[in-house]
Amino acid sequence: MSASQSAVRSRAEAVKVSRTFDWLILFTLFFVVLGGYHIHYMLTGGDWDFWTDWKDRRLWVTVAPIVSITFPAAVQSVLWWRYRLPFGAVMCVLGLLLGEWVNRYLNFWGWTYFPVNFCFPSNLMPGAIVLDAVLMLSGSMTVTAVVGGMAWGLLFYPGNWPIIAPLHVPVEYNGMMMTLADLQGYHYVRTGTPEYIRMVEKGTLRTFGKDVAPVSAFFSAFVSILIYFLWHFFGKWFGGTSFTQSV
Amino acid sequence: MAATTESVRADAAEAPLLNKRNMFLGATLYVVFYAWVRWYEGVYGWSAGLDSFAPEFETYWMNFLYIEFVLEVITAGLLWGYLWKSRDRKVMSITPREELRRHMTHWTWLVMYGIAIYYGASYFTEQDGTWHQTIVRDTDFTPSHIIEFYLSYPIYIITGGACFLYAKTRLPTYQQGLHLQYMVAVLGPFMILPNVGLNEWGHTFWFMEELFVAPLHYGFVFFGWAALGVMGVVNTEVAAIAKLLKKDLA
Numbered sequence: 001m002s003a004s005q006s007a008v009r010s011r012a013e014a015v016k017v018s019r020t021f022d023w024l025i026l027f028t029l030f031f032v033v034l035g036g037y038h039i040h041y042m043l044t045g046g047d048w049d050f051w052t053d054w055k056d057r058r059l060w061v062t063v064a065p066i067v068s069i070t071f072p073a074a075v076q077s078v079l080w081w082r083y084r085l086p087f088g089a090v091m092c093v094l095g096l097l098l099g100e101w102v103n104r105y106l107n108f109w110g111w112t113y114f115p116v117n118f119c120f121p122s123n124l125m126p127g128a129i130v131l132d133a134v135l136m137l138s139g140s141m142t143v144t145a146v147v148g149g150m151a152w153g154l155l156f157y158p159g160n161w162p163i164i165a166p167l168h169v170p171v172e173y174n175g176m177m178m179t180l181a182d183l184q185g186y187h188y189v190r191t192g193t194p195e196y197i198r199m200v201e202k203g204t205l206r207t208f209g210k211d212v213a214p215v216s217a218f219f220s221a222f223v224s225i226l227i228y229f230l231w232h233f234f235g236k237w238f239g240g241t242s243f244t245q246s247v
Numbered sequence: 248m249a250a251t252t253e254s255v256r257a258d259a260a261e262a263p264l265l266n267k268r269n270m271f272l273g274a275t276l277y278v279v280f281y282a283w284v285r286w287y288e289g290v291y292g293w294s295a296g297l298d299s300f301a302p303e304f305e306t307y308w309m310n311f312l313y314i315e316f317v318l319e320v321i322t323a324g325l326l327w328g329y330l331w332k333s334r335d336r337k338v339m340s341i342t343p344r345e346e347l348r349r350h351m352t353h354w355t356w357l358v359m360y361g362i363a364i365y366y367g368a369s370y371f372t373e374q375d376g377t378w379h380q381t382i383v384r385d386t387d388f389t390p391s392h393i394i395e396f397y398l399s400y401p402i403y404i405i406t407g408g409a410c411f412l413y414a415k416t417r418l419p420t421y422q423q424g425l426h427l428q429y430m431v432a433v434l435g436p437f438m439i440l441p442n443v444g445l446n447e448w449g450h451t452f453w454f455m456e457e458l459f460v461a462p463l464h465y466g467f468v469f470f471g472w473a474a475l476g477v478m479g480v481v482n483t484e485v486a487a488i489a490k491l492l493k494k495d496l497a
Binding site for chain 2: 006007017018020025027034039044045050074102190193194235239
């Protein structure tokens with residue numbers, strides 16, 4: 001093509017074309033990232049996210065933030081560092097939550113008949129907002145990793161507490177002490193997932209009672225910081241525009 | 248005055264930069280088709296999909312599998328074959344406006360890829376979790392797998408391949424070689440399908456139950472990351488379109 005020729009005939013048309021591309025890009029990016037993020041999250045933290053009786057004070061709090069900070073860090077590394085768009089983490093989490101909620105309603109409830117208050121997804125939005133806000137205000141990848149990554153891990157349990165608290169009320173059933181969430185799992189039998197592979201809160205940490213969740217959240221925050229660094233650089237590579245001559 | 252009128256008429260007769268009708272028709276096709284598939288699962292999953300030795304399983308599920316295999320091979324052959332056969336052999340000499348129009352068409356394909364990836368990687372994959380954690384499987388070809396692995400995954404592979412082929416055969420931007428991140432964005436999710444081999448081998452020989460976070464599934468995770476390659480495609484496209492528009496849009 002000629003270097004001096006423009007593809008558009010006026011500034012107005014250029015703006016219109018540009019806005020059209022914005023929407024096409026946003027739609028595609030949203031759904032492709034949704035697909036990648038969702039398959040990653042459901043297969044690394046999914047079981048803790050699927051069922052309320054897996055949403056304990058220890059492993060759910062530890063695992064979910066660590067495995068979920070990945071895609072937000074990667075997408076931020078492109079949306080902020082190339083375009084100064086401060087919503088990479090929120091976009092990822094909105095996509096993930098959309099994919100999850102559609103599934104929990106139409107499939108977990110609609111196909112296999114589990115009640116939604118037994119299989120609703122975890123809330124990651126508070127951490128995502130803070131992660132984006134820290135990046136926007138600091139403009140620093142390191143500060144975002146350390147402050148934002150730590151907030152991501154620490155905010156997970158408080159962010160979910162209003163939803164999960166009623167299900168962590170203790171109940172006695174057939175002479176056994178359990179939570180209401182455990183009781184849900186007891187009644188809604190998942191035949192393909194035997195009890196022996198259910199990895200929930202166990203071990204000596206449980207004897208410390210009230211300290212379990214904060215300790216787990218703090219450990220999760222620490223690892224989230226490290227994962228943020230790693231995935232920031234993954235994101236940079238995935239955002240590359242290189243060509244190769246052969247495969 | 249006459250010249251102006253002619254110019255306006257010429258503009259009006261020209262094909263639109265973005266064919267919105269095609270885009271909405273394409274999106275509707277995916278959504279309506281998958282709504283029908285979901286209806287089919289709802290009706291025949293429970294009534295005919297629990298026992299793979301039952302005759303009704305053969306009727307409603309194995310026949311579905313055979314038919315989709317055939318249709319997918321035909322669709323991929325026709326679509327990819329058409330895109331290759333009708334390639335532009337003088338792609339470097341098209342006008343900037345035609346190039347812009349082709350970028351719009353390319354994005355129509357990418358929008359379809361977004362929809363296809365959503366259904367494959369998100370909708371039908373998580374659905375598989377609740378089905379297999381509820382139903383005890385007695386075959387690798389369960390109702391959930393027949394839809395997820397052998398229908399929704401091939402559909403996004405066919406769509407992704409069409410995106411890549413369209414870009415490679417019609418856009419000057421992609422003539423420098425093979426765009427690495429684009430290949431990753433298309434080939435990575437494609438590799439999820441061969442990884443089904445590992446998944447089924449594991450589930451057949453030592454782990455019949457379903458635990459989604461089991462290491463057996465990490466292959467899917469690794470290849471799922473490849474979807475992030477779409478960011479490289481976005482960056483390439485933004486640079487190409489800004490160059491074509493030659494406008495300061497700030």
